[in-house]
Amino acid sequence: MSKLTLTMKGTICMVVCLFLSTTAFSVLGVSQLDLQYISVNTAPYEYFTYSEMTDLFHDLEENHSDIMSLTSIGRTYEDRDIWMVKLSDNVNEDEGEPGVLLMGAHHGNEKPSFEVLIFFIQHMVENYGKENIDNDRDGQISEDPIDGIDNDGDGLVDEDPSEDRVRGAIDNTQIFLIPMVNPDGVEANSRKNCAPNYGSFGLRKKITSYGVNLNRNYGYDWYLYRVFPKKYHFLLNALDFSFNYRGPDPFSENETRAVKNFVMSHNISISLSYHSYSEVIFYPWMHTSKPAPDENLFISIGENMSQINKYRLITGGNYIIPRYGGTLGTSENWLYGERGILSFTMELCKEFAPSDPDIVHDVCLSHVGVNLYICERSSTVEEEMLAI
DSSP, X not given: OOOTTSOOOHHHHHHHHHHOOHHHHHHHTHHHHOTTOOOOOOSOOOOOOHHHHHHHHHHXXXXXXXXXEXXXXXXOTTOOEEEEEEEOTTTTSOOSSOEEEEEOOSSTTOTHHHHHHHHHHHHHHHHTTOOOOOTTOSSOSSOBOSSSSOTTSSSOSSOBOOHHHHHHHHHHOEEEEESOSOHHHHHHTOSSXXXXXXXXXXXXXXXXXXXXXXXXXXXSSTTHHHHSTTTTTHHHHHSTTSTTOXXXXXXXXXXXXXXXXXXXXXXXXXXXXXXXXXXXXXXXXXXXXXXXXXXHHHHHHHHHHHHHHOOEEOOOOOOSSOOBXXXXXXXXXXXXXXXXXXXXXXXXXXXXXXXXXXXXXHHHHHHHHHHHHHHHHHHHHHHHHHHO
16 A cells, blocks of 8 residues: 555655665655655555554554544444544643644545545654754755745755644644544545435435435534525535435534534634645635635635645635525534634645545645644634634
């Protein structure tokens, strides 16, 4: 398996062995980042399966139990655990530090959405105890962190990441990660989960179809389906055989209930949910052009994330009379509308699941920088929201 968080097998492993010395391995820290590898690999990238991710997390927790814990926050219809990883310096305590929630794979066929979080988790635990090192051997230390900029003007970007940033995030933040919100969908390579449907409104005695689009199942402003059925594409979202089926009721699914219960019992300041694809960044509202109360703060954070990954930030239109239409039932609308959490959605890549290992590696590495920025910004967002 050619996982980003592990040394590449097959062709890439042979190339690394031939061209990189033992010294280069220790300097570059290949095991945690796979930086600067020489790739002639033509085999498609192999994404983590649910079982592989589970095994990895158990191993990482065993080896880094001082900063990482692993908890099941619920079980799916097919009886898989919905794993939540916590990273913190006092990982078994509920500290007063800002909480950051990172989620992936609401849609099981959007594989980069969980891969970036698995990569991030391993990067964090493997680098937490390290001193700053000169990764690119240019005589400087941490002069080019993962921020999408060539800070030292050497023509390379993000080649000398800062170990201090890893320590700072774990020591000053409670980071909660749910890489696979929809593990059944991941295993089935399905957009929806795999639970049976009993008609569009759950009233039939026999199974009529399978699966709910979990990112339409969060219960915020569902009443607008009835008020503006055409604007919100009611039939597309209400018919159980549709790829966008919202479910018979808000939070009808095990997975969304698990996220809801977790969020309601924890102090979360900011959230980022990964999807694919289109290389864009969204924030509330997803269902109206009316600006969010914290619009300027959303734009500030979104623009800084955009600087790192070069994605386009989607902002609302400036209409005198707000326009209704768009998407209901998304996680970011509920997180912000009901819980007051600054919440973003990141659409990764230019396709659902890129097969080029170089592309997947670059996406995972750049979003280490995005996630670290979110952790750093979380320390001030509550004060910034109060100041607006």
